[in-house]
Amino acid sequence: MSTLTVNGISKSFYGVKAVQGVSFEIGPGQIMALIGPNGAGKSTCFNMLNGQLRPDTGSVTFGGHDITGSAPSEIWRHGVGRTFQIAQTFGSMTVRENVQMVLHSVNRRLWGLWSPLMAGYAAEADELLEAVGMQEQADRACCVLAYGDVKRLELAMALANRPRLLLMDEPTAxxxxxxxxxxxxxxARLVTERGLSVLFTEHSxxxxxxxxxTVVVMSRGQLIARGTPEEIREDPLVQEVYLGSGAFLETSGIGQ
Incomplete structure (x- = not known):
């Protein structure tokens, strides 16, 4: 059984077809990359999966539940985690408090003067920080972290709701x-240890x-290829779409 099934989703803006009939599936333990040149429709597609946008047509099913057009918070509670191109953390809080805040939300608990944020879920937060190699920095303010460490913290926060699927929007930007x-x-290690599936967009x-x-490739709003990295390297249509992108040709071996 697939973790996520995307069936014929489409989205238009003022008559412009941003995404046209895109379908694919992600299975348990799969790490899938969604790539394409600028304007291919990757971000629009990604945002339909997580609820920021509602598809005009088609459906999105997660773990047997139809989540088409559901709010991001509802999709999150079904077990979909998300990281963003620009890390979504709180600089004035410590590393641990950032994770504790998410854990409070997961458990639907409020805090106030009578129940300080730092008093709840500290052990659970430290466990998540240890999983991403950040426990030693738990008491540091987020605002002083190196950027790579901020991304690790964001990953720990995304794991707080015990997701089965992790959506990562350009995680290495x-x-x-x-x-x-x-x-x-x-x-990749967390995928193995926690039984996750991952879908990520990436320019690198x-x-x-x-x-x-697994790699899926979009161009002009349509899905044009799907396969292993080796199959995508050799796909003539992918080579044509990326023709002129020296970075892609050099790194992937296309044209050599």
Missing amino acids: GMAPKERNELMSLT VDVVFEHAN
């Missing part, structure tokens, strides 16, 4: 090559071909 590989290697094709086990 703005990171140095070494940091990119470390973050995605960590993600070196990250895609190194860490994804």
